[in-house]
Amino acid sequence: NPTDVPGLPPGVPEFLVDSGIEALYPPQAAAVDAGVTEGDSLVASVPTASGKTLVAELAMLSSVHRGGTALYVVPLRALASEKKAEFERWADFDVEVGISTGNYESSEEWLSSRDIVVATSEKVDSLVRNGAPWIDDLTCVVADEVHLVDDPNRGPTLEVTLAKLRRINPDLQVVALSATVDNADEVADWLDAELVKSDWRPVDLRTGVHYGDAITFDDGSQREVPVGRGERPTAALVDDALDDGGSSLVFVNSRRNAEAAARRQADVTDRHLTDDERDELAALADEVASVSETETSEDLAAVVEKGAAFHHAGLSAEHRSLVEDAFRDRLLKAICATPTLAAGVNTPSRRVIVRDWRRYDGEFGGMKPLDVLEVHQMFGRAGRPGLDPYGEAVLLAKDHDTMDELFDRYVHADPEPVGSKLAREPAMRTHLLATVASGFARTREGLLDFLDRTLYAAQSEETARLESVVDSVIEYLVANDFVERNGDEITATNLGHTVSRLYLDPMSAAEIVDGLRDADDPTPLGLYHLVCRTPDMYQLYLKSGDRETYTELCYERETELLGRVPSEFEDVRFEEWLSALKTAKLLEDWASEVDEDRITERYGVGPGDLRGKVDTAEWLLGAAERLAVELELDSVVAVREAKKRVEDGVREELLDLTGVRSVGRKRARRLFEAGVESRSDLREAEKSVVLGALRGRERTAERILENAGRQDPSMDDVSAAETAVDDGD
Ligand code: ADP
Numbered sequence: 001n002p003t004d005v006p007g008l009p010p011g012v013p014e015f016l017v018d019s020g021i022e023a024l025y026p027p028q029a030a031a032v033d034a035g036v037t038e039g040d041s042l043v044a045s046v047p048t049a050s051g052k053t054l055v056a057e058l059a060m061l062s063s064v065h066r067g068g069t070a071l072y073v074v075p076l077r078a079l080a081s082e083k084k085a086e087f088e089r090w091a092d093f094d095v096e097v098g099i100s101t102g103n104y105e106s107s108e109e110w111l112s113s114r115d116i117v118v119a120t121s122e123k124v125d126s127l128v129r130n131g132a133p134w135i136d137d138l139t140c141v142v143a144d145e146v147h148l149v150d151d152p153n154r155g156p157t158l159e160v161t162l163a164k165l166r167r168i169n170p171d172l173q174v175v176a177l178s179a180t181v182d183n184a185d186e187v188a189d190w191l192d193a194e195l196v197k198s199d200w201r202p203v204d205l206r207t208g209v210h211y212g213d214a215i216t217f218d219d220g221s222q223r224e225v226p227v228g229r230g231e232r233p234t235a236a237l238v239d240d241a242l243d244d245g246g247s248s249l250v251f252v253n254s255r256r257n258a259e260a261a262a263r264r265q266a267d268v269t270d271r272h273l274t275d276d277e278r279d280e281l282a283a284l285a286d287e288v289a290s291v292s293e294t295e296t297s298e299d300l301a302a303v304v305e306k307g308a309a310f311h312h313a314g315l316s317a318e319h320r321s322l323v324e325d326a327f328r329d330r331l332l333k334a335i336c337a338t339p340t341l342a343a344g345v346n347t348p349s350r351r352v353i354v355r356d357w358r359r360y361d362g363e364f365g366g367m368k369p370l371d372v373l374e375v376h377q378m379f380g381r382a383g384r385p386g387l388d389p390y391g392e393a394v395l396l397a398k399d400h401d402t403m404d405e406l407f408d409r410y411v412h413a414d415p416e417p418v419g420s421k422l423a424r425e426p427a428m429r430t431h432l433l434a435t436v437a438s439g440f441a442r443t444r445e446g447l448l449d450f451l452d453r454t455l456y457a458a459q460s461e462e463t464a465r466l467e468s469v470v471d472s473v474i475e476y477l478v479a480n481d482f483v484e485r486n487g488d489e490i491t492a493t494n495l496g497h498t499v500s501r502l503y504l505d506p507m508s509a510a511e512i513v514d515g516l517r518d519a520d521d522p523t524p525l526g527l528y529h530l531v532c533r534t535p536d537m538y539q540l541y542l543k544s545g546d547r548e549t550y551t552e553l554c555y556e557r558e559t560e561l562l563g564r565v566p567s568e569f570e571d572v573r574f575e576e577w578l579s580a581l582k583t584a585k586l587l588e589d590w591a592s593e594v595d596e597d598r599i600t601e602r603y604g605v606g607p608g609d610l611r612g613k614v615d616t617a618e619w620l621l622g623a624a625e626r627l628a629v630e631l632e633l634d635s636v637v638a639v640r641e642a643k644k645r646v647e648d649g650v651r652e653e654l655l656d657l658t659g660v661r662s663v664g665r666k667r668a669r670r671l672f673e674a675g676v677e678s679r680s681d682l683r684e685a686e687k688s689v690v691l692g693a694l695r696g697r698e699r700t701a702e703r704i705l706e707n708a709g710r711q712d713p714s715m716d717d718v719s720a721a722e723t724a725v726d727d728g729d
Pocket of ligand 1: 052
């Protein structure tokens with residue numbers, strides 16, 4: 001019973017009862033028994049949707065009540081604002097919630113006035129690196145989805161961050177929330193925490209595989225769900241759930257698939273709507289469409305009107321919450337989602353359909369089966385407490401063999417154990433440098449001692465291996481001038497401090513520094529190639545024929561490339577050099593105003609990939625600029641310009657115009673061609689000329705003139721006849 005929980009601020013138990021929490025769920029009660037509201041550390045390894053968040057809230061509220069400060073670490077930036085909104089219900093108890101996202105390089109001192117701070121682990125890591133003082137005052141830290149320590153890219157940061165926070169305050173209470181994993185006891189040992197491990201769920205779960213005309217469940221029972229001719233199994237399953245009044249959540253493997261599937265499911269849900277629902281959905285669709293003037297808005301509105309939706313990381317926060325709320329209110333009948341929804345967002349559904357159990361993996365180089373853990377988290381979204389008698393989670397099989405495989409692989413399987421990925425070289429390089437730079441360790445022994453607090457050390461048998469990894473990383477950092485050794489003492493150089501604060505892999509920094517030292521006046525292509533060579537950039541693959549094309553380009557423009565071209569006999573290095581060149585050429589095309597469609601076609605990438613490359617290049621060039629400043633190199637100006645061009649996707653002559661808000665690459669080019677070549681031209685130009693270049697869009701023109709600092713931006717005095725609207729694209 002909430003009223004029996006010790007340590008909570010007065011009034012909180014009654015508030016919980018009023019908001020429908022009349023009794024604690026068994027894992028919650030076990031957590032309270034383990035002392036979670038009395039400052040004791042805890043690992044809670046329980047299924048999705050069985051009330052982990054409340055465990056965290058009880059811990060944080062009691063810690064704040066004792067005069068402390070709590071930190072809630074989320075795995076995705078997108079979840080931070082959701083959690084903040086959730087915790088704001090404690091405002092009546094004088095608990096102030098803050099959120100820390102954004103710029104990596106600030107210490108955000110204002111956060112010290114908050115009682116609960118929500119942040120990603122990357123953000124917390126950088127706050128520690130930048131010496132944010134309020135970090136010292138933390139009394140309770142919650143790590144949400146702690147099983148993600150297993151993630152090769154982001155896991156090490158979470159692991160090291162927890163180790164650092166515990167080092168700063170040895171009495172820190174750590175509450176780690178995890179999906180059910182095999183070796184939760186190891187995680188608990190590492191964190192010196194009590195373990196609550198449970199399979200309990202608020203609603204029963206049946207899992208199974210659909211094949212042919214039926215779902216076969218784990219207990220051997222079957223439910224007939226025939227698939228009509230020309231019908232897709234997913235549609236049949238959504239239809240069947242709706243016949244019983246149940247909603248469906250369909251998991252697919254990409255944004256594009258989510259949108260396409262939603263369009264198909266909309267035709268199914270449409271058949272089940274009442275007249276009232278139709279009216280409500282029409283209103284909701286209007287609201288969705290008015291969020292932004294984008295294609296996504298329109299596409300989403302079009303399916304929402306028929307009772308379906310898509311959900312992926314590309315949706316704005318407003319779209320997401322409109323969709324999630326309407327699904328919870330049972331107005332929307334089906335959501336087609338990428339797995340981001342399984343992580344953290346509370347949207348239970350009668351039926352969960354895991355349509356795609358493989359996903360494209362760049363590092364793997366093909367379609368890779370999802371982890372059991374991930375699929376079980378999707379399963380966990382099945383069943384709405386108090387509404388459904390049970391939840392159903394279904395995989396799809398095309399043939400009998402696949403059905404057997406899916407039963408073995410997911411239905412009857414236990415999730416994988418989680419393991420530290422800290423031994424991976426980029427992670428070790430980055431984190432050892434950061435540990436030295438932020439003063440956490442000053443000697444080899446100090447580093448080893450610090451690493452001893454990580455999950456990696458807790459899990460590895462041989463300390464000898466750890467020592468040899470550390471020694472080779474120290475050698476590397478010394479050789480590249482990031483740290484200095486003075487007898488036993490190891491300290492970061494100025495360059496090392498800068499690299500650590502920039503959040504770069506030291507190997508990327510070393511490559512960039514070498515390249516910049518090699519050139520006084522590098523060209524954009526040379527700089528793009530340089531940053532594309534670093535381990536922080538995912539390069540494009542060479543397709544058949546590409547080797548010849550880019551070998552030729554490599555020799556044609558050899559003088560522009562920074563550093564020595566590897567010999568063609570150094571096969572692997574030469575191949576990488578060419579992949580980087582292909583990626584650099586894509587960036588050069590973008591910065592030369594080649595059309596987006598042309599680029600995606602020419603390089604065989606999606607618009608999202610192009611965006612991703614541009615963002616990464618912008619970040620790396622920003623870092624390169626800082627390094628050039630630090631080392632007082634002549635290339636600073638060239639780097640800055642190459643960065644601005646890739647940021648805006650324009651040639652040099654348009655940079656002044658694209659500096660004006662609301663002027664993108666296309667508008668800038670049209671203005672330029674109409675003779676309006678700069679920001680100051682915008683302030684002086686004939687309004688009709690500006691309006692013509694902007695295709696007669698008056699509101700846009702007014703906004704742009706205002707942004708350019710014009711005194712009289714109004715277009716009211718321009719008559720339509722004066723405006724020559726050019727209709728070509
Ligand atoms: P998890 O974090 O484990 O995935 P959540 O914390 O999102 O699960 O909880 C799922 C839902 O269960 C939430 O809507 C929450 O309000 C509700 N809930 C949690 N604990 C209780 C309880 N003791 N009684 C009733 N509802 C609860």
